[in-house]
Amino acid sequence: MGCATSWYQLLDIRKHARQEWHFWNDRPPIACPIDGQPLLTGPTSQASTLYCPFDGWQWPRDWIQPSEPIGLFGGLSSAEGSYPGPGPGG
Numbered sequence: 001m002g003c004a005t006s007w008y009q010l011l012d013i014r015k016h017a018r019q020e021w022h023f024w025n026d027r028p029p030i031a032c033p034i035d036g037q038p039l040l041t042g043p044t045s046q047a048s049t050l051y052c053p054f055d056g057w058q059w060p061r062d063w064i065q066p067s068e069p070i071g072l073f074g075g076l077s078s079a080e081g082s083y084p085g086p087g088p089g090g
């Protein structure tokens, strides 16, 4: 039974890692991904947006939702093919 316990602990760690990833990626960013400037809240008419005062980067307009790191959660993802792969970048 000792082996079973280890297995479930491992599963829990993977599940936790996935939850933690979503914790950080399912919410608005706090800083510009380009230069790290703290984002400011948009004008009253667009209070739900955030923008970078330095280069005009805007959330969610310019935000690209990152794909789940399949390598970390291998086998647990239900969205098959969502991993863009190690392409040339960009």
Ligand SMILES: [Zn+2]
Residues within 6 Å of the ligand: 032, 033, 034, 035, 036, 037, 052, 053, 054, 055, 056, 057
């Ligand atoms: Zn910026």
